């Protein structure tokens with residue numbers, strides 16, 4: 001067995017560890033061959049193997065099957081999961097989890113009746129977060145983001161996308177993205193990064209074109225030179241960036257190898273969906289405001305519609321029409337949008353509950369959305385998002401629950417009892433972790 005140094009906790013660990021989880025009540029999202037996504041009526045199907053075993057070796061899924069067919073396995077660690085379900089870890093494909101400070105003063109304004117746009121116009125919102133982030137050092141930001149990373153691991157997340165967009169100057173955007181990269185080095189999370197310089201226009205720009213020029217001519221090349229971003233994003237919304245500006249910025253990013261992922265149709269029908277389709281975006285995200293035309297535009301494309309019900313919940317807005325999208329044959333992905341302004345919550349199981357309760361998705365559809373489909377939304381579907389031989393050994397074990405549907409049903413409950421990432425036991429509260 002080979003040893004190694006644990007990046008996050010500074011402890012020696014056995015990276016060649018073999019783990020056998022046996023007597024699993026239900027092994028969820030078992031796919032012999034991983035699809036790139038599931039769409040339309042197929043979203044209602046969630047493959048679950050009852051009374052199963054799962055064998056993890058060298059950080060990968062080695063084998064799984066029915067208990068009565070389990071071969072002899074010489075594992076270092078044997079976990080008895082009777083009464084429990086094992087899920088592939090969630091993939092959270094849209095977050096802003098690097099930020100300097102929370103914004104609960106705006107929360108109170110919202111309670112008193114101010115809208116998201118009114119708060120932004122008063123210098124709150126994204127510009128408020130940018131001001132605080134500019135005054136925070138890279139190391140301080142990392143320290144704060146590490147706490148959130150540990151938090152989401154406890155909620156069952158194993159891979160995450162993190163955006164910039166609270167820097168709004170070249171040096172501060174780079175600072176945010178460096179922190180996101182350092183999170184991957186310092187935690188067991190798989191991290192994908194997105195450059196979101198086009199999140200808001202800073203106050204000091206009387207001509208918005210000057211800021212857009214800065215994004216295209218200075219920020220994008222600087223971010224690319226350090227290899228800091230996989231994707232490029234813009235907040236395509238009234239009062240933020242127009243569809244034409246969004247398209248221009250997406251095309252500029254593409255020249256540097258960054259594929260678009262767009263904030264689209266959150267507050268209005270913004271044209272963001274059509275720009276996403278036109279620029280070959282990997283995903284269009286939010287989609288609270290969708291007409292027939294937007295749904296039709298997404299059909300027969302490779303763009304993943306990504307729903308962020310935590311933002312609609314927090315802002316008390318209409319939820320995306322998930323049923324209409326699924327009935328139109330589209331896939332949908334789910335993510336948290338974890339950020340200090342519109343969704344201060346990184347808990348994927350709660351997103352599943354909101355998907356079911358508020359968007360009328362079934363538990364099967366919600367689980368497919370937060371695993372295999374959200375993996376596609378950050379191009380990780382070949383390695384994450386399902387229990388498939390050869391994929392990364394990222395799983396969690398639930399507490400003793402009656403069914404997998406209990407996960408979205410018991411909203412807010414903490415139902416995750418153990419987490420294994422990259423084949424390492426990260427935490428457990430029902431068996432002791434080997435020294």
Ligand SMILES: N=CN[C@@H](CCC(=O)O)C(=O)O
Nearest residue numbers: 125126235311337339341342
């Ligand atoms: N909508 C734009 N960006 C974030 C919110 C940012 C903020 O208010 O800080 C979102 O995805 O909801």
Ligand SMILES: [Zn+2]
Nearest residue numbers: 094096263337
């Ligand atoms: Zn967002």
